[in-house]
Amino acid sequence: MNDDQWVAGISKKDAGRYSRQLLVDDFGVSGQKNLKNLNVLIVGAGGLGCPVATYLGAAGIGTIGIVDYDHISLDNLHRQVAYKEDQVGKSKAQALADNIKLQNSDLNVQVHNTSLDSSNAMQLFKNYEIVCDCTDNVATRYLINDVCVLLNIPLVSGSALRWDGQLSVYHYGSDCPCYRCLFPSPPDPNSVTNCNEGGVLGPIVGVIGSMQALEVMKIAAKVRTTLAGQLLLFDGREGKSRTIRLRKRDPKCEVCGDNPTITAPIDYVLFCGAGAHDKIENLKLLELSDRVNVTEYRNKRREQKPVLLDTRPSLEFEIAHLPEAINVTLKECRSLSAEDISNRLGLQNTEHSDVFVICHRGNDSQRAVLLLREKLVDIKFRDIIGGYEQWALKINDMFPLY
Numbered sequence: 001m002n003d004d005q006w007v008a009g010i011s012k013k014d015a016g017r018y019s020r021q022l023l024v025d026d027f028g029v030s031g032q033k034n035l036k037n038l039n040v041l042i043v044g045a046g047g048l049g050c051p052v053a054t055y056l057g058a059a060g061i062g063t064i065g066i067v068d069y070d071h072i073s074l075d076n077l078h079r080q081v082a083y084k085e086d087q088v089g090k091s092k093a094q095a096l097a098d099n100i101k102l103q104n105s106d107l108n109v110q111v112h113n114t115s116l117d118s119s120n121a122m123q124l125f126k127n128y129e130i131v132c133d134c135t136d137n138v139a140t141r142y143l144i145n146d147v148c149v150l151l152n153i154p155l156v157s158g159s160a161l162r163w164d165g166q167l168s169v170y171h172y173g174s175d176c177p178c179y180r181c182l183f184p185s186p187p188d189p190n191s192v193t194n195c196n197e198g199g200v201l202g203p204i205v206g207v208i209g210s211m212q213a214l215e216v217m218k219i220a221a222k223v224r225t226t227l228a229g230q231l232l233l234f235d236g237r238e239g240k241s242r243t244i245r246l247r248k249r250d251p252k253c254e255v256c257g258d259n260p261t262i263t264a265p266i267d268y269v270l271f272c273g274a275g276a277h278d279k280i281e282n283l284k285l286l287e288l289s290d291r292v293n294v295t296e297y298r299n300k301r302r303e304q305k306p307v308l309l310d311t312r313p314s315l316e317f318e319i320a321h322l323p324e325a326i327n328v329t330l331k332e333c334r335s336l337s338a339e340d341i342s343n344r345l346g347l348q349n350t351e352h353s354d355v356f357v358i359c360h361r362g363n364d365s366q367r368a369v370l371l372l373r374e375k376l377v378d379i380k381f382r383d384i385i386g387g388y389e390q391w392a393l394k395i396n397d398m399f400p401l402y
């Protein structure tokens with residue numbers, strides 16, 4: 001036999017590039033080859049989508065599809081670390097594709113600069129073998145789940161809020177539940193907090209997104225210890241994680257059960273309740289006569305210093321507030337007595353009978369007015385339409401928008 005004869009399991013170029021992965025037991029050459037032949041779809045190019053795409057791209061996945069309709073904004077950069085300042089305003093799907101291609105020019109990246117909905121999801125998903133849910137709203141979560149079940153695609157699902165994150169692999173293997181097996185009906189839209197309200201720390205989405213990428217690599221390499229049928233809960237504040245075993249597939253599940261009633265994508269916004277898809281609800285609880293717009297409020301404060309009650313959580317109050325604002329959170333409006341609220345606002349010894357109420361976007365301020373009216377009947381409470389957001393947009397563009 002000649003000295004220059006050998007059997008190559010992998011190309012010389014790939015052996016060099018991916019050598020540290022090839023040396024990992026249970027992954028090796030077969031895992032690498034499987035990755036190279038894999039088509040993975042990432043839905044959502046935000047906090048989770050950035051690490052998922054970056055690690056999968058670097059690891060040498062054959063084809064990565066990226067779906068997102070949104071554009072990069074400045075307040076994305078603290079956690080969506082794949083993006084640069086000069087990409088603010090650009091399409092997320094395109095920018096993420098460009099960035100991972102720069103890192104690994106061998107990748108085939110498909111950009112889907114669109115909103116995923118019932119009309120396009122089946123067509124879009126059918127070209128992929130694994131889907132990663134990196135989105136942030138319940139309606140899209142059910143849509144992605146159902147379409148994965150209908151097309152028999154495993155789903156690697158992550159979520160993160162504040163200090164916490166969780167992930168699981170759904171619909172992978174015969175006993176494995178789907179998202180709908182565990183949550184047959186959607187949560188009350190009013191109880192859902194997303195990171196645009198509750199906030200989230202960058203490293204939390206970094207941890208969860210990296211773990212989603214790892215689950216994809218494990219599925220590709222046929223490693224048996226995936227998170228299928230389990231839910232990993234990560235508590236970043238305590239630095240702890242735990243994994244809980246989930247119930248098995250529910251034979252009565254409407255989509256993956258023995259007699260499914262959902263055989264094609266449904267109307268998910270209707271199913272989840274109005275507001276579930278919109279990040280910013282726009283409540284109209286009050287008559288217009290009980291409300292003022294920001295221009296009217298500006299004129300009032302030019303005449304005399306008004307009493308302004310700010311219902312936002314104290315963390316938001318600390319970010320910025322008008323100098324006259326007094327922080328009584330919505331929770332406190334509920335729990336405090338009429339006397340305590342009156343004291344906090346300094347109403348006891350004054351002639352004031354008008355109080356204006358402000359919040360971030362004009363939803364909680366209306367809820368507060370309804371509560372306060374009952375407690376302090378002699379005071380006229382009026383909310384400021386659109387809250388601080390409108391103040392920043394229409395009155396003072398130096399006021400911090402968040």
Ligand SMILES: Nc1ncnc2c1ncn2[C@@H]1O[C@H](COP(=O)(O)OP(=O)(O)OP(=O)(O)O)[C@@H](O)[C@H]1O
Nearest residue numbers: 044045046047067068069070115116135136140196
């Ligand atoms: N139906 C959908 N189709 C396409 N992309 C979606 C869909 N639903 C959510 N997304 C995308 O998922 C991503 C989720 O990212 P993330 O949770 O970091 O929030 P964000 O929207 O970027 O930021 P913020 O919530 O602070 O405004 C977003 O880029 C969003 O546009």
Ligand SMILES: [Zn+2]
Nearest residue numbers: 178181253256
């Ligand atoms: Zn199910």
